[in-house]
Amino acid sequence: MPKQTFFNLEPERREAIIKAAVEEFAQAPFEQASLTKIVENCGIAKGSMYQYFKDKRDLYLYIVDLAYEQKRAYVAKAFAKEGDIFSVLEEYYQESYAFALDHPLFHQVTNKFWDNKGGSLRLELEKGRLSRASDFAQFLDAAMAEGKVNGELDPEAVFFVYHAVGKELIDNFDQVRSDGFLKRVLDVLRLGLAAREEAEK
Amino acid sequence: MPKQTFFNLEPERREAIIKAAVEEFAQAPFEQASLTKIVENCGIAKGSMYQYFKDKRDLYLYIVDLAYEQKRAYVAKAFAKEGDIFSVLEEYYQESYAFALDHPLFHQVTNKFWDNKGGSLRLELEKGRLSRASDFAQFLDAAMAEGKVNGELDPEAVFFVYHAVGKELIDNFDQVRSDGFLKRVLDVLRLGLAAREEAEK
DNA sequence: CCGAAATATGACCACCCGGTCACCTCTGTA
């Protein structure tokens, strides 16, 4: 949490700080990002930064929050949409992709944040994972109750697969340019690898 | 590549260096790992290290190679085994799991290596990814030719999903203790999420 | 116009890093 002083700042100054911090944290993971570079790039004194934030970590978590706030605005549309779980998933990744295109720096901040697994942010990471897990579990449970999803499957394993593929997709939005590819990846999840004995309509 | 001097060392000394380096690189990614700590932990002088290796990166890549060499010994069994692509995959992850249990430090070294995406080892990473991709592509092509795999799917998308899930599985071997879970995750890939109209045998 | 409180500053601190190099020791050969 930034200190009150930060919010008392003229917006111009505040935004310069945010801009410089986003650029740095998009470029390097928390441990390797340099506070010194941030203050140099926004033209404020090092000491001033400590009037606004408790420490580097405080600034970082604030920036990560900002990034996720932006992202939520995009993906919320997907969950609001009518349709089966497959079209919701497709919409979700379409929106994530749009977010990555519109806000590449925020997108990189969120990606770098995930990578921290082993680092000093394990707790914050786990919190985010659980919250996303429960969102998805709700949708999945509903879909299974309606018989829309293969009942043989373990919901926990389904979440695991969804989470793994989603992470990889989002990680690679930079390379994956074709819309069609997203759909084809989701097809693999939907249809499964095993050959079907009976023809699908 | 270590210098010749390194291989001239008494095995005792050589292994002390390897042990200390493995411990450090298992604990922190390349950029954050500390050469200074390594030399302290194996009781040799900093300067000596530079008689054996060109630089930190050279030492690191040597250790990563060692780790993958160990791992190859495990997973080779899977590809040698008879059976359809699904049982090969299961065997592959079973062996990866066994490797993680038997050599937890090597396992962590390989995991940390993958995470480098944005860092200074992109080239080495990409090389490894391509080689694994071609191994898998061979198996997949054969399985599709035999009609064992759903022909509607895009092989590239199948590889993408396999790769994502495999990475996540291996990343989480520390938590995923139950054998059954591995099988259930692979079931999700095999059977797909979509409900089947006709009962499976 | 004054003084107190809030804010801004950058030199400075202790610490850590990868890498170097002049010097020392050891080993084997002539």
Add this chain to the structure above:
DNA sequence: TACAGAGGTGACCGGGTGGTCATATTTCGG
């Protein structure tokens, strides 16, 4: 024994880090 070359060493270098603090400046109520 003398000497050469290979190997070993750790003090040292330049550079970077996050964080602090005494001091200067600005703001603003009385």
